[in-house]
Every structure is written in structure tokens, then in C-alpha cells.
Amino acid sequence: MNMNDTEQDNDSAESEYEALLSFMYLSPVGLVRTNPSGKIDMLNPMATQLLMPLVKSIGLENLFETLASVSPELRNLVASFKELCGSICVNHRIHVTSAADGGVVLACTIVKVNDDVLITVLTDISSQVATERRLRQTDSWLDAIYTIVNDFAVLGLTKQGEINSWSPSAERLTGFTESESSGETLRHFCNISASDVHVLDEHLAFAREEGWHSRDYYCRHKSGYSFFAQAMIAVLREEDDEFSGYTVVFRDITERKVSSENLADLLTKDHLTGAINRAHFFNLAEKEFARANRYRQSISILMLDADHFKLVNDNWGHPIGDEVLKSIVKVAEGILRPADTIARFGGEEFVVMLPNTNSLESSIIAERLRRGIEASSVNVKGLEIKITVSIGYTSMNESRSTLKQLLSSADSALYLAKAKGRNCIVDIDSAP
Numbered sequence: 001m002n003m004n005d006t007e008q009d010n011d012s013a014e015s016e017y018e019a020l021l022s023f024m025y026l027s028p029v030g031l032v033r034t035n036p037s038g039k040i041d042m043l044n045p046m047a048t049q050l051l052m053p054l055v056k057s058i059g060l061e062n063l064f065e066t067l068a069s070v071s072p073e074l075r076n077l078v079a080s081f082k083e084l085c086g087s088i089c090v091n092h093r094i095h096v097t098s099a100a101d102g103g104v105v106l107a108c109t110i111v112k113v114n115d116d117v118l119i120t121v122l123t124d125i126s127s128q129v130a131t132e133r134r135l136r137q138t139d140s141w142l143d144a145i146y147t148i149v150n151d152f153a154v155l156g157l158t159k160q161g162e163i164n165s166w167s168p169s170a171e172r173l174t175g176f177t178e179s180e181s182s183g184e185t186l187r188h189f190c191n192i193s194a195s196d197v198h199v200l201d202e203h204l205a206f207a208r209e210e211g212w213h214s215r216d217y218y219c220r221h222k223s224g225y226s227f228f229a230q231a232m233i234a235v236l237r238e239e240d241d242e243f244s245g246y247t248v249v250f251r252d253i254t255e256r257k258v259s260s261e262n263l264a265d266l267l268t269k270d271h272l273t274g275a276i277n278r279a280h281f282f283n284l285a286e287k288e289f290a291r292a293n294r295y296r297q298s299i300s301i302l303m304l305d306a307d308h309f310k311l312v313n314d315n316w317g318h319p320i321g322d323e324v325l326k327s328i329v330k331v332a333e334g335i336l337r338p339a340d341t342i343a344r345f346g347g348e349e350f351v352v353m354l355p356n357t358n359s360l361e362s363s364i365i366a367e368r369l370r371r372g373i374e375a376s377s378v379n380v381k382g383l384e385i386k387i388t389v390s391i392g393y394t395s396m397n398e399s400r401s402t403l404k405q406l407l408s409s410a411d412s413a414l415y416l417a418k419a420k421g422r423n424c425i426v427d428i429d430s431a432p
Contacts, residue, residue, distance in 0.1 A: 216228060
């Protein structure tokens with residue numbers, strides 16, 4: 001090869017490189033090039049714009065560390081991908097903020113180019129997700145409309161929520177006759193405990209406010225077997241627009257419910273620990289706060305962080321660190337009440353939501369969690385690895401009435417618990 005050929009090749013390579021840089025710079029989506037550990041060596045302005053709200057004191061150096069607070073599973077997805085090249089994930093949704101705080105959602109696609117290079121594409125899909133949320137209720141109605149009539153049971157309720165109209169379809173679905181059902185509430189065949197009776201009142205209240213409302217119930221047939229049913233309650237009004245009662249349409253969705261359980265787990269749970277994922281936590285919290293405000297109940301939030309977790313990963317490796325995180329969730333689920341929720345919020349940080357719980361009650365639960373986790377261990381080749389957690393907690397009051405305010409206060413309390421020496425609980429209201 002002569003000198004001219006070499007110069008031409010260099011010019012061609014330089015031209016291709018400049019074209020690549022130009023493409024990345026002008027691209028309307030975020031593009032990030034990293035190594036398999038997430039270390040960034042190239043990113044475009046759009047990626048910087050999307051990631052900057054998540055950047056902490058360490059700067060924008062590692063993609064997985066930057067996203068760890070909102071999508072800790074990405075590192076595990078990359079580590080578990082064993083192919084030489086290909087798509088690791090496609091349009092994986094990352095919920096940066098809750099719907100109440102603007103609902104910022106990113107779609108993340110990661111492609112493995114070779115053993116040394118990953119390309120990540122980030123797209124802001126917040127508007128699309130907001131539209132999807134608005135359409136969910138409509139979809140449930142359309143789904144019902146397009147289903148055969150035999151799936152339905154229709155009945156009527158008085159303004160007080162008592163059954164005053166019964167149909168052959170209702171008897172077929174529940175096994176109860178009109179004489180057995182008249183004057184009863186939906187608890188007659190909806191399997192709802194006495195402690196959860198407010199759920200029915202809430203359903204009726206939402207229907208009055210919105211015109212109609214849909215909710216799933218676990219029901220029992222008179223003969224003894226149980227089934228899942230979707231109940232859509234619509235408000236009845238007279239010609240003068242005066243509220244006169246409700247029409248209820250029940251639909252047996254047992255087959256769909258059972259077949260969709262695995263899919264629901266994929267969409268709502270952290271794939272590593274089995275805790276609720278960040279996105280679903282925001283959905284659940286939105287409903288709990290609406291219920292708490294409606295019935296003037298309190299909600300408490302706990303922020304829980306594994307102590308010295310980096311040392312566990314450094315000394316034993318990420319697989320053992322994963323087992324520690326699983327152990328924390330397992331212990332917590334054995335201590336928390338059925339109505340409580342534990343979610344993986346990012347990395348080694350978890351959030352616990354305690355409905356209808358005041359400050360004193362939440363302190364008792366927080367201490368039980370701390371002690372339970374301290375008493376547990378993870379076995380590694382015959383060695384017992386002990387782990388402790390720091391917990392910050394807070395409860396609703398006049399100055400803290402939103403999820404954002406509670407999360408911020410609980411996070412501040414968690415910071416104080418770490419500063420205090422870790423393996424302790426701190427209430428933001430009693431902190432110095």
C-alpha cells in the first residue's frame with residue numbers, strides 16, 4: 001500500500017468518525033456509549049439533558065450508577081446477558097418521577113455491540129405514558145362491551161349501596177336468589193373482610209365523583225367456590241339530574257386474572273428481589289393517598305438502606321450482594337402487615353408504605369424491621385454474612401400531606417440515621 005492509499009484510508013476513517021459524532025450530536029434521542037460496567041466514554045447532548053436531573057456528586061461518569069436510584073435492575077440485566085451481541089433490553093421503562101410530580105418516564109434500549117461496547121438509547125416517553133394512563137379506564141369498558149353478554153351480571157343499588165334490583169344473570173353468576181340478596185350490600189358475595197369494608201364505600205364514592213368506576217373483587221359463589229370479578233359501578237340519575245342510585249355490571253374474569261398473574265409480576269415487581277418496583281409503587285401510593293385524604297387517615301413512609309453495602313459487593317461480589325438484598329425483602333415481608341408495601345427504590349435502598357399508620361405505630365414497625373434484619377444472615381460457602389439497615393421514617397401531618405413531601409422527609413431521616421452511626425431508626429419529627 002502506498003502513502004496515498006494510507007492517507008485516503010485515514011481520511012475515510014476520520015470522515016466516518018466525524019459523521020458518527022455529527023449523528024450523535026444531532027440525534028433527537030439520548031445516545032450513550034459505555035463499557036459493560038457502565039463507564040461512559042461518549043454521550044450526546046440529549047442524553048446529557050435527560051440524565052442531568054439524576055446526577056449526584058460523583059458526576060456523569062457511569063451510566064448504571066447514575067440510573068441506580070430509579071432503575072437498579074439495569075446492571076443485572078447487562079450482567080445476565082450472555083450473547084456475543086444483541087439487544088439486552090428494548091424500551092425498558094424507567095419511571096424517574098411519580099405522576100404527581102410530573103410523571104417523567106424514559107424508555108431505555110441497551111444494545112451490546114461487542115464484549116467492550118454497549119450503546120444505550122434513552123427516549124422521553126412521559127407524554128405517551130400519561131395518555132396511556134388516561135385511557136386505562138376506557139379500555140376496561142371497551143373490553144367489557146366487546147365480550148359476550150353471558151359473561152355479565154347486572155344488578156341495582158340504592159343510594160345507600162343496598163341491592164334493590166336483581167337479574168337472572170346475577171343469580172347465575174353468584175348462585176344467590178333475588179330474595180336472598182335484596183337489601184344486602186355487595187359484601188353479600190364479594191369476599192371482603194370487615195377491616196376492608198371501606199373499599200366498597202370508596203368504590204361508590206369514586207363512581208359518584210367520576211360517573212362510573214371499575215374495580216376487581218375476589219367473590220364467592222353460593223355453592224362455595226371462589227372467582228374473580230370485575231365490577232363496574234355507574235351512577236343513576238333522574239330526569240332532573242337527581243342522584244338516585246347505582247347500576248352494577250359484574251363480569252367473571254377468573255381465567256384472565258389467573259393467566260395474567262405472571263405478566264403482572266413482570267410489570268410490577270423488581271425482578272431481583274421480588275419487592276414492588278419503583279413504577280408500581282408510585283401507582284399504589286397514588287391510590288393510598290387518595291384513600292387517606294378521603295377518609296382522613298394517616299400514611300407513614302419508611303426509607304430503608306442496607307449499611308455498608310458497597311463493602312459487601314467489593315468483598316464478596318455482586319451475586320452475594322444480590323442475595324443480601326433478597327434476604328432483606330424476605331425478612332421484611334415476614335414482618336410487614338398485608339396492607340403494607342415494600343418497594344425497591346434504587347440500588348440497596350427500599351421504601352415501605354404503611355397505610356392508616358401513625359408515627360408511634362410506624363416506629364414500632366421500623367424497629368421490628370431493623371431487629372429482624374440484624375438477626376438474619378446470608379450463608380456463603382459456610383460463612384454467615386450479617387447485614388444491618390438504617391431506617392428513616394415519617395408520617396402525614398398538615399405540613400406533610402403529599403407523597404413527595406413524605407419521601408423527602410423520610411429520606412432526610414434516613415440520612416440522619418446513617419450519620420448517627422447506622423443500624424438505627426430515626427423519626428424526622430424527633431431528630432435534633
